[in-house]
Amino acid sequence: DIQVTQSPSSLSASVGDRVTITCRASQDIVNHLAWFQQRPGKAPKSLIYAESALHSGVPSRFSGSRSGTEFTLTISNLQPEDFATYYCQQCDSYPRTFGPGTKVDVK
Amino acid sequence: EVQVVESGGGVVQPGGSLRLSCAASGFNFRSYWMTWVRQAPGKGLEWVADINQGGSETHYVDSVKGRFTVSRDNTKNSLFLQMNSLRADDTAVYHCVRGAYQSDYWGQGTLVTVSS
Numbered sequence: 363d364i365q366v367t368q369s370p371s372s373l374s375a376s377v378g379d380r381v382t383i384t385c386r387a388s389q390d391i392v393n394h395l396a397w398f399q400q401r402p403g404k405a406p407k408s409l410i411y412a413e414s415a416l417h418s419g420v421p422s423r424f425s426g427s428r429s430g431t432e433f434t435l436t437i438s439n440l441q442p443e444d445f446a447t448y449y450c451q452q453c454d455s456y457p458r459t460f461g462p463g464t465k466v467d468v469k
Numbered sequence: 470e471v472q473v474v475e476s477g478g479g480v481v482q483p484g485g486s487l488r489l490s491c492a493a494s495g496f497n498f499r500s501y502w503m504t505w506v507r508q509a510p511g512k513g514l515e516w517v518a519d520i521n522q523g524g525s526e527t528h529y530v531d532s533v534k535g536r537f538t539v540s541r542d543n544t545k546n547s548l549f550l551q552m553n554s555l556r557a558d559d560t561a562v563y564h565c566v567r568g569a570y571q572s573d574y575w576g577q578g579t580l581v582t583v584s585s
Contacts, residue, residue, distance in 0.1 A: 363531075394570070396571075396572070398514070400514075405564060405575045405576065405577050405578060406506075406514065406564070406575050407575065408572055408573045408574070408575070411570070411571045411572075411573075412571070417573050418573075449513065449514050451514075451516070453569070453570045456528045457516055457528070457529075457530045457531065458504075458516040458519070458569075459516065460513060460514045460515065460516060461513075462513050463513045463514075
């Protein structure tokens with residue numbers, strides 16, 4: 363199985379900050395990586411698929427990129443509604459493993 | 470409006486069975502792969518299973534293989550997860566998700582509690 367790690371496990375930030383979250387796969391997954399946001403008590407929301415493609419309705423302050431097997435989710439100009447936990451998921455092979463999550467909270 | 474709504478959760482004893490349903494609306498259900506994802510209390514997301522448009526191809530996480538079966542009824546726009554031989558570590562909120570590679574819409578989930 364492909365292992366997926368995320369860093370950091372948590373971070374504290376302020377409104378207006380630029381935040382970066384990293385996801386690393388244990389083997390090459392090309393660009394087959396997705397990002398999800400989960401606010402407390404809510405269902406996850408899909409943000410990005412195929413490394414950098416935004417789902418419809420996702421604000422442009424969210425972006426995804428890749429360098430080798432390391433993927434990055436960047437949130438520019440952090441908004442109050444962005445305080446949440448973020449998960450990545452590899453969609454290259456089965457089982458479709460998720461990363462353990464990164465919690466973004468208020469500094 | 471795209472909607473997926475899960476039902477069928479509840480409390481079941483270890484070794485018991487439960488069948489989850491997901492009612493889809495607002496899109497052409499038969500054109501999409503569908504996925505089940507679960508989340509144990511206070512834990513992260515775990516991919517459970519998915520199924521192709523016609524129901525002929527399915528995939529499972531190792532921990533549920535042989536115990537869970539994903540199926541669909543395209544005439545009723547419904548997705549199912551039959552769960553047998555349930556264990557305490559199956560306790561979770563189970564989410565129905567539209568899509569597989571490009572999953573987009575998530576349901577609110579239905580809680581399954583396995584406890585004696």
